[in-house]
Amino acid sequence: MAALVAGTLRGTQAAEPPEKLVPCLACHGAEGTSKIDNVPSLGAQTAPFTLIQLFMFREGLRVAEPMNEMAKPLSDDDLRLMSDFIATVPPPKPPADVGDPARFDKARALAEQHHCNVCHQPDFSGKENVPRLADQREDYLLKTLREYKSGARRGYDATMAEALQPVDDAALVELSYYLARRR
Numbered sequence: 001m002a003a004l005v006a007g008t009l010r011g012t013q014a015a016e017p018p019e020k021l022v023p024c025l026a027c028h029g030a031e032g033t034s035k036i037d038n039v040p041s042l043g044a045q046t047a048p049f050t051l052i053q054l055f056m057f058r059e060g061l062r063v064a065e066p067m068n069e070m071a072k073p074l075s076d077d078d079l080r081l082m083s084d085f086i087a088t089v090p091p092p093k094p095p096a097d098v099g100d101p102a103r104f105d106k107a108r109a110l111a112e113q114h115h116c117n118v119c120h121q122p123d124f125s126g127k128e129n130v131p132r133l134a135d136q137r138e139d140y141l142l143k144t145l146r147e148y149k150s151g152a153r154r155g156y157d158a159t160m161a162e163a164l165q166p167v168d169d170a171a172l173v174e175l176s177y178y179l180a181r182r183r
Helices: 002-006 019-028 047-059 067-071 076-088 101-113 138-150 159-164 169-180
Strands: none
Touching (some): 047 067, 101 169, 138 159, 138 169
């Protein structure tokens, strides 16, 4: 896996998505923003994070159908090309609803209290193997946070499961609301 990540090209610009990525964009959004419930937007996701996720799907280390079946035939080069391209796609568009300022303040304080803004960056754009959270789908964020907390979703390390243990479900709802509308 380390060799796979080390080979990722950073900052490359591709005019057209790799052929094997085209079916993925139908669900995840060709313009960077998913329009399907509980399907993440991939726009501007970091290449190393995406590469790790694709690798985990391919190897069955992360289970989510149809991702596992779609990733099985992908080569290491395919994974690199796909993750590099995804990093060049525009970031997801935030929802039209700008949100409630009081909820934003509460969630901002929660994000700081639990150090979300350290690993994921102050603007939640992610870095290297840490995903972009800003303007991600709210439903997907909440589902993912709950899965990490319960242990239903495995990461490539235990950081998220550990970080979320002291966070109650009401806080997960507020964090998801905030991150989905982060501008």
